[in-house]
Structure formats: C-alpha cells, structure tokens
Amino acid sequence: MSITVFRNYNIKCIKALLKEIGKERYECALRDSGLIAQKPISMQGFHVEYETDTNDIYLYYRYPSQVTFKIMPVLGFWNLPYDDWVRELKNK
DSSP states (O other): OOOEEEEEOOHHHHHHHHHHHOHHHHHHHHHHTTOSSSOOOOGGGEEEEEETTTTEEEEEEEOTTSOEEEEEEOTTOTTOOOSOOEEEEOOO
C-alpha cells in the first residue's frame, strides 16, 4: 500500500472543474457524501487528489476545522489540473 498521494490545490483549475461538473451533479455528490447540510464554504478548502495505489482521482474538501471529506471521483472530466501537482504523505 502506497503512503504517498499527489494533490493539486490550483483554485483556477478547480473552479473550471466544478463548472464542468455542474450544479446538479455536484449537489448529488454532496448529498451522497452527507455534506448537503454543511456545504463547503470557500474555494480555499478544495483540492484534487490522485491516489497512487488505486489510480483514482477524487475531489476533496477540507473544512477550516481540518476535517477532510471525499466529495466525488473526477477521473474522466476534461478540466482536471495538468500542472502544479504536489507529492504528499497520505493522512491515515
């Protein structure tokens, strides 16, 4: 099991990705993850994460209280970030 992931915090790319996802699909993903009552409050908490062991790419949100939630898979969307990926240790 890999202990590293690649994360992208580029707000411009994440905004374009959210536009491509669309309001309906985004709200359904929030409902599925149990976050519909406490929607993300700013763009600063969003990041895209590539998991090296499963080759999946997910959209995450970190609340100001440092709690992170997986919102939805984004593999297959056109507006995935291409540059500015950062290698980090996976939070256990």
